[in-house]
Amino acid sequence: xxxxxxxxxxxxxxxxxxxxxxxxxxxxxxxxxxxxxxxxxxxxxxxxxxxxxxxxxxxxxxxxxxxxxxxxxxxxxxxxxxxxxxxxxxxxxxxxxxxxxxxxxxxxxxxxxxxxxxxxxxxxxxxxxxxxxxxxxxxxxxxxxxxxxxxxxxxxxxxxxxxxxxxxxxxxxxxxxxxxxxxxxxxxxxxxxxxxxxxxxxxxxxxxxxxxxxxxxxxxxxxxxxxxxxxxxxxxxxxxxxxxxxxxxxxxxxxxxxxxxxxxxxxxxxxxxxxxxxxxxxxxxxxxxxxxxxxxxxxxxxxxxxxx
Amino acid sequence: xxxxxxxxxxxxxxxxxxxxxxxxxxxxxxxxxxxxxxxxxxxxxxxxxxxxxxxxxxxxxxxxxxxxxxxxxxxxx
Numbered sequence: 001x002x003x004x005x006x007x008x009x010x011x012x013x014x015x016x017x018x019x020x021x022x023x024x025x026x027x028x029x030x031x032x033x034x035x036x037x038x039x040x041x042x043x044x045x046x047x048x049x050x051x052x053x054x055x056x057x058x059x060x061x062x063x064x065x066x067x068x069x070x071x072x073x074x075x076x077x078x079x080x081x082x083x084x085x086x087x088x089x090x091x092x093x094x095x096x097x098x099x100x101x102x103x104x105x106x107x108x109x110x111x112x113x114x115x116x117x118x119x120x121x122x123x124x125x126x127x128x129x130x131x132x133x134x135x136x137x138x139x140x141x142x143x144x145x146x147x148x149x150x151x152x153x154x155x156x157x158x159x160x161x162x163x164x165x166x167x168x169x170x171x172x173x174x175x176x177x178x179x180x181x182x183x184x185x186x187x188x189x190x191x192x193x194x195x196x197x198x199x200x201x202x203x204x205x206x207x208x209x210x211x212x213x214x215x216x217x218x219x220x221x222x223x224x225x226x227x228x229x230x231x232x233x234x235x236x237x238x239x240x241x242x243x244x245x246x247x248x249x250x251x252x253x254x255x256x257x258x259x260x261x262x263x264x265x266x267x268x269x270x271x272x273x274x275x276x277x278x279x280x281x282x283x284x285x286x287x288x289x290x291x292x293x294x295x296x297x298x299x300x301x302x303x304x305x306x307x308x
Numbered sequence: 309x310x311x312x313x314x315x316x317x318x319x320x321x322x323x324x325x326x327x328x329x330x331x332x333x334x335x336x337x338x339x340x341x342x343x344x345x346x347x348x349x350x351x352x353x354x355x356x357x358x359x360x361x362x363x364x365x366x367x368x369x370x371x372x373x374x375x376x377x378x379x380x381x382x383x384x385x
Contacts, residue, residue: 184313
């Protein structure tokens with residue numbers, strides 16, 4: 001069995017029959033020094049151990065379970081069933097969204113996450129906002145700090161829900177239903193914002209390469225600001241809450257405007273195509289500014305009831 | 309304002325229903341939003357109104373093709 005040399009991540013326990021070479025670019029483990037060789041091929045230990053015990057029938061095997069041929073057969077059957085189930089699930093999911101595109105957004109490492117969090121909180125010193133490409137495909141977040149990712153928004157969303165539960169518990173207003181309500185409210189606001197952005201980008205025929213996942217990523221970055229605001233509100237009271245709200249709002253607005261400007265308003269940076277009417281660049285600018293202004297409103301709306 | 313996922317689904321259904329109810333000949337042509345009035349620009353800048361009309365028409369076409377709501381829209385047509 002041909003196993004690739006560079007290891008997959010330890011959390012990715014999916015064996016592939018023929019690993020495509022494009023994936024090796026995504027999942028080269030850059031944050032740890034030693035390659036995780038033992039995490040490849042979750043199903044291979046079963047096959048490897050099925051080999052030798054067949055030779056020593058009932059001998060002093062390491063694991064007595066595998067000397068029994070019936071248990072052997074049962075385990076191989078079970079693992080083949082699991083493989084079939086996994087393939088079926090993959091096929092169904094890939095009808096709705098491309099799993100490869102989704103994996104691009106989760107190809108992050110520690111260095112990227114730290115730099116991105118710093119940029120989100122203090123974007124004023126960051127110089128180069130251009131997303132770099134490599135032969136027409138955008139670089140993964142590991143190699144380009146400007147690329148959007150979905151790891152930070154997902155983690156920030158979950159952390160925000162936990163923090164909301166904690167804040168309500170401090171005020172003795174907690175019950176398990178409130179947690180679900182808070183989660184679904186925040187999720188619904190993300191969905192609304194992404195839908196409004198998609199609709200406005202479609203209506204203005206902006207031919208950018210912003211996919212749905214990109215928009216979800218940019219919408220989810222506000223949760224980092226929300227967490228910071230709620231924490232300051234809990235630690236320092238109402239004054240700390242408003243100061244942190246102002247700080248994270250300004251930082252987020254700056255971040256959103258600089259990031260989306262590169263994608264939505266390309267004609268302003270280079271020479272214009274000539275057929276663009278005078279209304280178009282203004283409308284695109286309005287979209288960018290409206291998105292930016294929407295962020296502090298949502299941050300205030302979703303956190304003010306937590307810090308009373 | 310505590311939104312639930314159910315209220316989002318309700319809002320989506322009401323919006324789709326609104327798009328279904330706007331009849332092509334009886335209403336949209338009267339206010340200048342009919343699809344036959346959209347063959348304006350041949351260039352690459354269709355404009356907001358044309359895009360919106362195309363969106364309304366494509367939503368209506370998708371609904372006529374696929375889902376059980378097509379019985380309701382056929383009654384309107």
